[in-house]
Amino acid sequence: MNLSPQEALKSAKLEPGLSSFRVNGWQVELRVEPVVEAEPESLLDESGVMLEPWIELPPLGPGTCIPLKQGKLPPPELLEIPADEDER
Amino acid sequence: MSSSVYGLPLPDASIDQGDIIENCPIVLIPSFDPATLRPAEGETVSVRVIVLTQTCDFANGKVTSAVCAVARDAQTLVAENLVKPADIKGPIRSGRIWGWYFLPGQTELGLSEMIVDLRQLHTVRLDLLIALCKRGLRRARVQPLYREHLAKHFADTYSRIGLPEPYPTD
Secondary structure (H helix, E strand, O other): OOOOHHHHHHOOOOOOEEEEEEEOOEEEEEEEOOOOOOOOOOOOOOOOOOOOOOOOOOOOOOOOOOOEEEOOOOOOOOOOOOOOHHHO | OHHHOEEOOOOOOOOOOOEEEEEEEEEEOOOOEOOOOEOOOEEEEEEEEEEOOOHHHHHOOOOOEEEEEEEEEHHHHHHOOOOOHHHHHHHHOOOOOOOEEEEOOEHHHOEOOEEEEEEEEEEEEHHHHHHHHHOOOEEEEEOOOHHHHHHHHHHHHHHOOOOOOOOOOO
């Protein structure tokens, strides 16, 4: 029976780690690690994307100066307040 | 109960959502010239505000201004006959009035019952709020859970979708 190493290992109990051993006069190193699926490449060309998520827009202006005077806060906008259900 | 609603940060503590700050100047444009569409003059009013900008936005240290709402004294609104005590105890306190949020008073902090007007928002420079706090004008900070409750009400104020009329029912 002439198995390839890949076929021979299919029946072996594999655990993550690095092991080294001799087989048929050969020094063999075996590294076992889980398969990490590569993320699919983005279909969008992001080379021009500004990745900084926080962007301040430039300040508005120039403005017009107007005189300010001390004022009074106007009353809040009043909507009809429904009667409390407990009071019905 | 209200003792756990508020905390009082040190004057040099950073600004956070739920901070209640006195004497914050806001600018109003009471009228404008219809011909030029420009305001003839403006008014400044010093009010008690509550900070609404999200904590996470402050945490990244990049915001330069904060969204605030005016926290009005509930008893003043009653005295001006704008709302009735029963309105406050009932629908306003239970959060059933769109755009208004009730906050309880706390004597030790000099806070009477408040109605936060979430319908009218103001953008205030962060350095101005910091300066007010350093002068001891931060009255309190709404604590977690209550702060999130306020934030949810704030979000609902602007994300709600109203129906023209309630669904019919048998």
